[in-house]
Amino acid sequence: MKIEERVALGRFTTLGAGGPARAFARPESLDQLDEALAWARARELPVATIGLGSNLLVADDGFDGLVVKLAGELADARVEGDKLVAGGGAPNAVCLHRVRAAALGGFEFACAIPGTVGGGVWMNAGAYGSDWATVLDRALVVDDEGARWLTPAQLGLSYRHSGLRHGQVVAGAEFTLGALPEEQIRANVARLQALRKAAQPTNKRTFGSVFKNPEHELSAGRMLEACGLKGHRIGGARISPRHANFIENADGATAADAIALMAEARRRAHEEYGVELVHEVEFLGPLELPPLAE
Numbered sequence: 001m002k003i004e005e006r007v008a009l010g011r012f013t014t015l016g017a018g019g020p021a022r023a024f025a026r027p028e029s030l031d032q033l034d035e036a037l038a039w040a041r042a043r044e045l046p047v048a049t050i051g052l053g054s055n056l057l058v059a060d061d062g063f064d065g066l067v068v069k070l071a072g073e074l075a076d077a078r079v080e081g082d083k084l085v086a087g088g089g090a091p092n093a094v095c096l097h098r099v100r101a102a103a104l105g106g107f108e109f110a111c112a113i114p115g116t117v118g119g120g121v122w123m124n125a126g127a128y129g130s131d132w133a134t135v136l137d138r139a140l141v142v143d144d145e146g147a148r149w150l151t152p153a154q155l156g157l158s159y160r161h162s163g164l165r166h167g168q169v170v171a172g173a174e175f176t177l178g179a180l181p182e183e184q185i186r187a188n189v190a191r192l193q194a195l196r197k198a199a200q201p202t203n204k205r206t207f208g209s210v211f212k213n214p215e216h217e218l219s220a221g222r223m224l225e226a227c228g229l230k231g232h233r234i235g236g237a238r239i240s241p242r243h244a245n246f247i248e249n250a251d252g253a254t255a256a257d258a259i260a261l262m263a264e265a266r267r268r269a270h271e272e273y274g275v276e277l278v279h280e281v282e283f284l285g286p287l288e289l290p291p292l293a294e
């Protein structure tokens with residue numbers, strides 16, 4: 001397996017911003033994944049895995065380590081009985097296609113989530129009342145200590161969170177689903193997609209929700225909207241005029257532009273509601289939000 005050097009990461013993210021990875025590997029099997037991890041270990045380089053980059057903000061300076069993007073059999077999916085058996089790099093859309101053809105329901109919510117199985121495990125992705133923890137049986141986690149299957153409880157899944165850390169690669173996952181006629185699955189997906197289209201920017205470059213919803217009567221989006229931030233722009237990044245918890249790449253946005261907008265949004269929410277918003281988007285490379293003033 002080839003390990004490439006200085007690969008620009010922006011094109012692997014839905015925002016389309018960010019610098020290069022020092023090294024980049026696309027393992028197509030568990031053996032190749034072990035090989036990539038050993039390569040990084042020998043050089044004492046940190047490892048991060050990316051899926052479809054749909055929840056990712058990559059620093060403009062990039063990531064000084066090895067980025068792994070699962071491919072081949074590690075990015076494929078199949079149905080076995082009432083189970084979806086997927087590689088960690090399998091796109092949710094491919095999984096949904098497979099389970100629909102096998103008349104298995106329960107995964108329709110993932111039609112709203114443009115990522116991969118592994119990315120979903122990493123942050124317990126969810127929508128419309130379901131999340132990975134609802135349907136996941138177990139995930140195959142590979143790191144320097146080897147490979148092991150972990151249950152949702154062992155993965156520490158909670159609201160948009162897992163206990164996984166960089167260097168741990170979700171190489172595969174198994175989900176148990178229930179029988180549902182194909183037409184019903186299609187109808188569910190169409191309904192959820194229409195809801196999504198009505199509420200969120202669907203044809204823009206974004207990384208999904210910027211902040212987790214706080215414990216407050218207002219969601220993060222409603223709170224930032226009430227702060228008057230819809231359409232607010234810094235550099236090439238803009239808070240979506242449709243939904244204030246989305247940042248769009250309006251024109252050549254950098255990670256620094258996105259961070260500046262996020263800092264401003266946190267500052268305003270704190271000032272007006274006393275709420276400390278926590279970012280949902282994952283950071284890769286040297287990125288940090290400034291602390292809130294007392």
Ligand SMILES: Cc1cc2nc3c(=O)[nH]c(=O)nc-3n(C[C@H](O)[C@H](O)[C@H](O)COP(=O)(O)OP(=O)(O)OC[C@H]3O[C@@H](n4cnc5c(N)ncnc54)[C@H](O)[C@@H]3O)c2cc1C
Binds near residue numbers: 123
């Ligand atoms: C338009 C839009 C709508 C969205 N709607 C939703 C929604 O409704 N609900 C929701 O939960 N999310 C939503 N998201 C965010 C995003 O799609 C999810 O978080 C998704 O699960 C991220 O998957 P990914 O493969 O793109 O991960 P990436 O963005 O590539 O990575 C995200 C994190 O997961 C880690 N990671 C990725 N793959 C692996 C792996 N195989 N092993 C270990 N770690 C890994 C990365 O290191 C990173 O820390 C939306 C995003 C967009 C752009």
